Amino acid sequence: xxxxxxxxxxxxxxxxxxxxxxxxxxxxxxxxxxxxxxxxxxxxxxxxxxxxxxxxxxxxxxxxxxxxxxxxxxxxxxxxxxxxxxxxxxxxxxxxxxxxxxxxxxxxxxxxxxxxxxxxxxxxxxxxxxxxxxxxxxxxxxxxxxxxxxxxxxxxxxxxxxxxxxxxxxxxxxxxxxxxxxxxxxxxxxxxxxxxxxxxxxxxxxxxxxxxxxxxxxxxxxxxxxxxxxxxxxxxxxxxxxxxxxxxxxxxxxxxxxxxxxxxxxxxxxxxxxxxxxxxxxxxxxxxxxxxxxxxxxxxxxxxxxxxxxxxxxxxxxxxxxxxxxxxxxxxxxxxxxxxxxxxxxxxxxxxxxxxxxxxxxxxxxxx
Amino acid sequence: xxxxxxxxxxxxxxxxxxxxxxxxxxxxxxxxxxxxxxxxxxxxxxxxxxxxxxxxxxxxxxxxxxxxxxxxxxxxxxxxxxxxxxxxxxxxxxxxxxxxxxxxxxxxxxxxxxxxxxxxxxxxxxxxxxxxxxxxxxxxxxxxxxxxxxxxxxxxxxxxxxxxxxxxxxxxxxxxxxxxxxxxxxxxxxxxxxxxxxxxxxxxxxxxxxxxxxxxxxxxxxxxxxxxxxxxxxxxxxxxxxxxxxxxxxxxxxxxxxxxxxxxxxxxxxxxxxxxxxxxxxxxxxxxxxxxxxxxxxxxxxxxxxxxxxxxxxxxxxxxxxxxxxxxxxxxxxxxxxxxxxxxxxxxxxxxxxxxxxxxxxxxxxxx
Numbered sequence: 001x002x003x004x005x006x007x008x009x010x011x012x013x014x015x016x017x018x019x020x021x022x023x024x025x026x027x028x029x030x031x032x033x034x035x036x037x038x039x040x041x042x043x044x045x046x047x048x049x050x051x052x053x054x055x056x057x058x059x060x061x062x063x064x065x066x067x068x069x070x071x072x073x074x075x076x077x078x079x080x081x082x083x084x085x086x087x088x089x090x091x092x093x094x095x096x097x098x099x100x101x102x103x104x105x106x107x108x109x110x111x112x113x114x115x116x117x118x119x120x121x122x123x124x125x126x127x128x129x130x131x132x133x134x135x136x137x138x139x140x141x142x143x144x145x146x147x148x149x150x151x152x153x154x155x156x157x158x159x160x161x162x163x164x165x166x167x168x169x170x171x172x173x174x175x176x177x178x179x180x181x182x183x184x185x186x187x188x189x190x191x192x193x194x195x196x197x198x199x200x201x202x203x204x205x206x207x208x209x210x211x212x213x214x215x216x217x218x219x220x221x222x223x224x225x226x227x228x229x230x231x232x233x234x235x236x237x238x239x240x241x242x243x244x245x246x247x248x249x250x251x252x253x254x255x256x257x258x259x260x261x262x263x264x265x266x267x268x269x270x271x272x273x274x275x276x277x278x279x280x281x282x283x284x285x286x287x288x289x290x291x292x293x294x295x296x297x298x299x300x301x302x303x304x305x306x307x308x309x310x311x312x313x314x315x316x317x318x319x320x321x322x323x324x325x326x327x328x329x330x331x332x333x334x335x336x337x338x339x340x341x342x343x344x345x346x347x348x349x350x351x352x353x354x355x356x357x358x359x360x361x362x363x364x365x366x367x368x
Numbered sequence: 369x370x371x372x373x374x375x376x377x378x379x380x381x382x383x384x385x386x387x388x389x390x391x392x393x394x395x396x397x398x399x400x401x402x403x404x405x406x407x408x409x410x411x412x413x414x415x416x417x418x419x420x421x422x423x424x425x426x427x428x429x430x431x432x433x434x435x436x437x438x439x440x441x442x443x444x445x446x447x448x449x450x451x452x453x454x455x456x457x458x459x460x461x462x463x464x465x466x467x468x469x470x471x472x473x474x475x476x477x478x479x480x481x482x483x484x485x486x487x488x489x490x491x492x493x494x495x496x497x498x499x500x501x502x503x504x505x506x507x508x509x510x511x512x513x514x515x516x517x518x519x520x521x522x523x524x525x526x527x528x529x530x531x532x533x534x535x536x537x538x539x540x541x542x543x544x545x546x547x548x549x550x551x552x553x554x555x556x557x558x559x560x561x562x563x564x565x566x567x568x569x570x571x572x573x574x575x576x577x578x579x580x581x582x583x584x585x586x587x588x589x590x591x592x593x594x595x596x597x598x599x600x601x602x603x604x605x606x607x608x609x610x611x612x613x614x615x616x617x618x619x620x621x622x623x624x625x626x627x628x629x630x631x632x633x634x635x636x637x638x639x640x641x642x643x644x645x646x647x648x649x650x651x652x653x654x655x656x657x658x659x660x661x662x663x664x665x666x667x668x669x670x671x672x673x674x675x676x677x678x679x680x681x682x683x684x685x686x687x688x689x690x691x692x693x694x695x696x697x698x699x700x701x702x703x704x705x706x707x708x709x710x711x712x713x714x715x716x717x718x719x720x721x722x723x724x725x726x727x728x729x730x731x732x733x734x735x736x
Binding site: 001003009029031039040130134247275305 | 371373375468494502616689
């Protein structure tokens with residue numbers, strides 16, 4: 001496929017790390033929450049193998065934070081998500097679908113409880129801050145909504161644990177998965193969570209002081225030499241194999257959280273109050289008629305930029321939304337919205353691209 | 369400056385016209401409302417002269433519509449803007465700042481009144497639909513908020529009038545500036561407004577039927593041969609010279625509409641009800657201490673990807689937010705947020721880029 005450049009402007013905000021990473025072999029960007037998000041270096045497959053064996057630093061500042069502060073902050077956060085946060089704890093991260101009054105997906109962020117009256121919503125790509133502002137104004141809530149200058153640096157891969165221990169000390173090992181705490185580096189406090197958009201393990205450093213963040217960035221590369229640290233970015237092969245969904249790619253505002261397989265993050269039984277609860281109760285009663293599943297396709301390359309129908313004879317089995325060649329399976333793997341009558345995992349289908357038909361099979365998520 | 373590719377994915381939505389325009393010499397994209405927006409062909413300067421003399425077709429589907437329908441739709445639309453829409457008419461477009469409760473800018477769309485209970489908000493780059501959903505839910509308004517599959521094709525330039533008359537008939541000449549109506553082309557109705565993001569005159573065709581839209585697209589190129597029609601995109605030279613502000617570039621959620629020069633679109637005197645009115649009354653009393661103005665700088669090229677300080681000795685005069693080389697002025701022209709003490713148009717300043725200082729002068733907007 002033809003390649004196109006990205007036209008930079010102030011509107012597509014640079015990050016504190018942009019100038020660093022551009023000099024470290026970056027070749028392509030995507031845009032995420034009105035910000036540049038590195039999306040390719042030299043070779044996605046090479047980076048995939050490196051990520052699974054070593055450690056990478058990712059500039060994921062595009063994962064912007066919606067900060068909600070005030071005595072009604074917990075109420076406002078709960079209003080936007082179907083996940084029950086009534087027993088949430090300070091210092092913990094919660095993966096939580098944000099939905100609208102129709103019960104349709106708006107975002108799938110990580111919600112961080114910093115204090116009883118202070119929350120961060122660490123976003124996928126949509127302006128959830130505007131949703132929060134509308135609700136806060138409409139309901140006259142005492143909740144201040146803002147986007148603080150927080151820029152996430154992710155340290156991902158199996159050697160991230162050793163690297164972070166070397167740079168930040170042994171205390172980092174006490175951090176549990178989806179826990180967060182403050183850690184000191186050269187007199188500056190860094191908010192660090194054990195999280196990240198890969199299944200290879202790692203951390204996300206929420207940089208609040210740009211200058212200190214750049215010093216830490218440089219130190220991680222220096223100290224990381226022995227672990228073969230490299231600059232990286234969310235890897236499409238790794239994330240699809242791992243079944244990590246991408247908001248805007250795998251689902252959008254036309255889909256509900258049941259269809260996305262978010263059942264364990266949906267609470268329709270307790271008395272918590274959130275928008276779309278009535279809609280989800282109805283959907284739950286009726287049952288869904290499609291859901292996101294994995295697929296494997298007999299192809300050695302693919303580029304998906306819009307939904308593609310998967311067919312079984314003249315019937316549509318579902319729609320392919322993300323796909324990439326997997327060196328592990330030696331075929332294309334993908335994420336597709338599949339109709340109920342085809343949920344049987346052995347269902348075969350055909351995908352037609354440029355007049356050429358390929359065969360595929362439906363499977364569970366995650367693929368690995 | 370180094371160039372980077374854009375990584376396409378379903379999340380950066382293609383438009384109905386993407387495949388057409390990619391085969392017509394497109395070289396670069398930006399992203400606008402989660403959609404690909406063409407941003408460069410061969411030479412911006414050549415396209416600037418062509419736009420000012422001839423006619424261009426622009427794929428501006430990224431200007432998404434927020435559709436608001438229902439008995440409380442007018443109330444909801446008014447709640448989001450400081451422009452008085454109480455006397456607005458069906459069939460008219462209204463340029464209107466969208467602000468938050470703090471009186472800060474969220475967007476500067478064109479609001480179209482299709483019916484007493486049906487509105488479109490034709491967006492700059494932010495998810496105003498989520499703001500509307502939050503408000504509608506919070507206030508329990510009878511207003512349905514959605515993003516219809518409407519994709520705008522702009523016909524811009526002085527010869528757009530002749531081209532549109534040739535393709536759509538003489539009736540199109542009756543359309544006044546910022547008026548809209550339905551027009552027939554080969555049995556399909558097209559919603560067309562006399563508007564567009566240039567000062568060279570023209571139309572925006574709100575394509576509601578993709579197939580019919582592609583037929584019209586092809587016909588406009590065919591019939592436009594005699595007018596030297598070319599594919600184009602919003603032109604940075606033309607728009608800065610004309611003082612057409614760009615949301616996210618020239619202003620953002622840190623600025624209020626007075627600072628953007630939107631005074632004539634602000635009503636704090638009548639009894640209309642909108643969010644941020646109290647804040648604007650306060651700002652109006654105190655007076656603003658900075659505003660957007662034009663600048664001319666003695667340089668023959670520039671690339672602005674973040675705010676740049678303009679200095680007068682050791683004092684900061686303001687911040688440059690957009691700039692481009694203007695062949696008309698034979699220097700760089702730009703838009704900057706200027707401190708009150710320097711509003712005197714003759715104020716000289718210095719801009720330092722890569723250690724090199726250039727001289728400049730503040731001027732009014734528009735520059736031409």
